[in-house]
Amino acid sequence: MNRKVCVAPMMDCTDRHERFFLRLISKNVLLYTEMIVSEAIDRGDKKKLLSFNIKEKPVALQLGGSSPKLLANASKIGEEFGYDEINLNLGCPSKKVQKNKFGACLIKEPNLVADCLSEMQSKTKLPVTVKTRIGYDDVEDYESLFNFIKILKETGVKTFVIHSRKAMLGKFTPKQNLNIPPLKYEMVYKLKEDFKDLEIIINGGITSTDQIKNHLKKVDGVMIGRSVYHSPYLLAEIEKEIFKNEDVFSRQEIIQNLIPYVKNEIKNGTRLNQIMRHTIGLFHGQTGSAFWRRYLSENMCVRDADVKKIDHIMDKISFNQLNRTVG
Ligand SMILES: Cc1cc2nc3c(=O)[nH]c(=O)nc-3n(C[C@H](O)[C@H](O)[C@H](O)COP(=O)(O)O)c2cc1C
Structure with a gap:
């Protein structure tokens, strides 16, 4: 799957209508759903939560949760609905998410995350990927990030999307957590140097095709969220300049x-x-x-x-x- 440029999962933004619209602009980017909680898939209206238009493909389903069994089941159901990838959210810092033990607070529990990822991979043939941050609270050194990724890698996961900011758990609002902790791209570049066999996708604060080109010299792909949401036609420029596809609509x-x-x-x-x-x-x-x-x-x-x-x-x-x- 081509993950050179991905559009980030964003709650209340990357729903199926947004994805259909973005796909009209770009053929080549990989699109993500909003985070969908595995418990909701277990108990809720699966069709309402998961159905999408085939024209949106390729689409990755992002899951939130920390129960290996529920996440595995949700992955299997995601595959049946026709998604192309299953991604586990280990980066969301909101209080509600922490209370339910998913998102960024799981960085503290690498063994539980590894169990989740193993179980998920056993129930689906789709690639299972991870989206996480470079650290949390005072844990922001490279060694901790390296060790976290090393444990998850043992499960066979090959693709890691890294938001290049740490999460401040319980201290900042979700919005502050997207802006205040500084971006540390160097840590993500180093991860690629140390894990050459992994696919490393960099995320956070990327706004232009020039920036994308520079990141692609160091990592395998970039993920962009807010810039695409606020200025979706950026994807047309990405099609032309990154994917060398001149066949874009006005x-x-x-x-x-x-x-x-x-x-x-x-x-x-x-x-x-x-x-x-x-x-x-x-x-x-x-x-x-x-x-x-x-x-x-x-x-x-x-x-x-x-x-x-x-x-x-x-x-x-x-x-x-x-x-x-x-x-
Ligand atoms: C409105 C909004 C909702 C978000 N929802 C999610 C989400 O559901 N799952 C997730 O992993 N990240 C979520 N994020 C974080 C983005 O995926 C991304 O990591 C972050 O915005 C940094 O990238 P950017 O600077 O390109 O926007 C959200 C961000 C925003 C702005």
Whole structure:
């Protein structure tokens, strides 16, 4: 699987609508789901939690949890639903997540994590991968990170996504935990030097194709979260510059291509806002970006799912109108 550029798992962002939209921009990036808790898959509505459009592929399912049995079961179910990879979240620092013992606090329990990973691999043929941070609280030395990865590697896991910041457990809010601890890319580069046989994907604060190119000199892949969410057309530049694929759609064409999907989803009960909210940043940096944001805020909160009304709104976004209004 090509993990040269991955779009990060992001709660409330990388749902199936966002992934469908991003796939219209980029053929080659690997997309991730939001974190889905293994207990929820065990007890909840599996179809609602896991179904997705085949056009989104390749997609990795990210799981949260610390029960080897539940994680293994969720991995098996993920494979049946057609995902391409199963990823275990060992990086989320939120208090709620800690209370339920998953996410970054599991860095403290490498043997339990190893049990989870072994059990997961025994129940699925898909690659099982890990997403973690460089450390937590006062544990931020390279040796601890090295030892953690060494223990997990013994289970046969070959791909590690490393968010290049430590997690401050219980001290910072999730937002602070994404910004305050400093980025230490050197630790991730060193990991690749010491584990040449592992696939190391670097994550945290990456915003441009130039940065991607520089990281790719040292590691196997990059993962980008917020920059893609806020400015999704960055993926078109990534297609051209990183994947050497010139065959990308314009912003206007992407909206045109999204319309049949929107119409179909609305018929099946999705609200317009649930899809279009992800497109707010599409024209980011363009002269007409304010027009697009205003257009969406005036039109996308149509409360009832009146298909005719929504058809009308979507038809109004005609190719010509966009071409005229959005630079
Ligand atoms: C809104 C939001 C939700 C996130 N949800 C998840 C998640 O579900 N699982 C996960 O592993 N990381 C999650 N993260 C962290 C990202 O995957 C990523 O590691 C982090 O944003 C750093 O990358 P960036 O600087 O490119 O955004 C989330 C980040 C944001 C901003």
